[in-house]
Amino acid sequence: MQHLKEFLTRIQTFDLRIIEDDIHMEWGTNEKKHVKVYDISHQTQYYDSFSYRSELRVLKDMAFIDLIALDKERIKLQLEELAKVRERFKEFWRNYHDHHSEMTQVYERHFVFSVNLEYLFIVNGLQSTNAEIEVSSKFAEDLGESVKLREKFLRELIYATETAIKPKRSEAEFKEWLDAEREKREAATAETTNETIITPKSETPDVSETAAVQEAVTEPELSQEQLAAGKLVGYYPTFKEGAAGQLFDLLKTYFVPEEHAALEKLLLDDEAPASPLLFRGSATQLADAFKQLKEANLIVGCRMSDLERWIAPKFLYLSPQSQPRELPEDYLNGLMSGTKRPCKSPILKIERKEDKFFIVPASRNKK
Incomplete structure (x- = not known):
């Protein structure tokens, strides 16, 4: 040792x-x-x-x-x-x-x-x-x-x-287990609410599109077995209808034009980019943007930790020296899962008028 x-x-x-x-x-x-x-x-x-x-x-x-x-x-x-x-x-x-x-x-x-x-x-x-x-x-x-x-x-x-x-499973055994876990999850969440939103194409291979149910503001406590299953089955962020398009329109100004198509596919179709997209702003700004959407229930179908795991491999950000930097899960966890808001210069805010929501710029400060 x-x-x-x-x-x-x-x-x-x-x-x-x-x-x-x-x-x-x-x-x-x-x-x-x-x-x-x-x-x-x-x-x-x-x-x-x-x-x-x-x-x-x-x-x-x-x-x-x-x-x-x-x-x-x-x-x-x-x-x-x-x-x-x-x-x-x-x-x-x-x-x-x-x-x-x-x-x-x-x-x-x-x-x-x-x-x-x-x-x-x-x-x-x-x-x-x-x-x-x-x-x-x-x-x-x-x-x-x-x-x-x-x-x-x-x-x-x-x-x-x-x-x-991990015990080795045959392809058939794994698919049977995976389908069973998804059915359990859908049944459990269906009991809490009748509001459903169609989930974008999952990153998990050979899994069809499913209905994701809007979760409560308070995230549920999960057992170790549930957490382990969740990592394999996948809890993916689902944007409320209209939210992904509004977010893309706002975020695209922080990316070079060559990355706009990949960003749009990621947000609207859940299609992961071939390489991480470079957000030309700070880590706190990007994390705060997704955190606001999650807390406003404009992103559902996952816990905050799942959203952090989803973001981590897909984005880079610029350091104060204008150098690309990575966004590890635990780094994001410190920014998104706490009660404090480390971001001093947020890039968006969410406004509601009657039954409609609007994702609007909060600041034009960008690098």
Whole structure:
């Protein structure tokens, strides 16, 4: 289990460096000062840090070999421990989104302590706030990117291990089970409401279009068995009639014209793009847009976590440095599933007049 130990230690260890840089120190001015700042760019997948990504990938592959050499019961125990580590990353994202914004250029020295990084993980090189080591906006962004990368390989390890111990089903057995689970879901949801909306073509192969039922505002608690079934059967976002078209008309201004056709197919026909679409705005703006629609019941047929899972592989966003960045599930979870609204500059608002709804621009701020 040496490789698993090395992998878990590596993804939970943050090696901060101290460098000198010119950064903004005061709000409302473009003046910069030459100061000492924290740096973690060497533990991201950007800049010249490709070796770190490769190192984590190799450690992850070796950790998987350690795991599959165990018996099934011990593998399950190890998966429980891996789930605890993943939950630690989720807690980091909740803290991070409370104290970080793409609009922020000036950070307090206690930012690292505010997100509880030193409590959740091993942090080398961190000094007290009296040491006059500043936190730059670049460091705040790089810290998030570093966590995304670590979390990515942890998710891959968990998924590969779970897949390896699943009982094998024949094609006929799997289809029979899948159909039965869908029927159970439809029967259960049909008891709560009579309002139905036709679901767009599912991403699940060989599954016909079904009727999705508008869910209550409060999301139901699901058992572990139901959650596992939900991941395979698929809870897909269903737009209320007219919502997808209005959302497309608003969102398309944030994408290059070459991506408009793919965006329209995604929103109106649930046809996933061949590659992620680049939203030319912030992550919080995109997440807030979908969250508003979900909370207004203009997106139904899924839980918020399912919507996050649906969004993650389909979109990228622009960092403050105008670089494409990924949207992992747990990162989105911190933005969408909490009660707070991290977005300081939303791009839309939803207005209702009698029995009609309108998705209208709330801001023209875009990159």
